[in-house]
Amino acid sequence: MDRQRLDKWVWHARIVRTRADAAALVSKGRVRINGARETSPGHGVKTGDVLTIALDTRVRVLKVIAFAERRGDAEVAHHLYEDLQPRPD
Template identity: 70%
Template sequence: MDKQRLDKWLWHARVVKARTSAASLVESGHVRINGTREKSPGHAVKPGDVLTISLDRGVRLMKVIGFSERRGDATAARALYEDLQAGPK
């Protein structure tokens, strides 16, 4: 898999608790991909894309590094991205 729907990726990476919440977050303009606002939950993300996500508690800056077929636990979710606010791995 070299691409995945944005809403599905956000859900698998545990940014939100439900896929419908991920779709709403995108549709309301709270997600940017490589600096460009994205309003389509079906937009494909690929490894290397940098997501800027505005949430209630602040802003998250994440680099996509992988995909998952299913939503896993927090450890599995952490393997899908690099947290750019925490510095490089």
């Protein structure tokens, strides 16, 4: 698999609880792909894309490194992305 729907990837990566929440997040314009705002939940993401996701309390910057066929636990989800934000000390 070389591409995946944006809403599906956000859901598989466990950024939100449901796929409907992922679609709503994208539709509201709260997700950027490589700096460009995306409002289509069906837009494809590919390996290497950098997603900036504005959540209620914080912003996450994630680099897509893999895809999943099914939604797994948190450990599996963590292998789908690289967190590009520096950790506070």
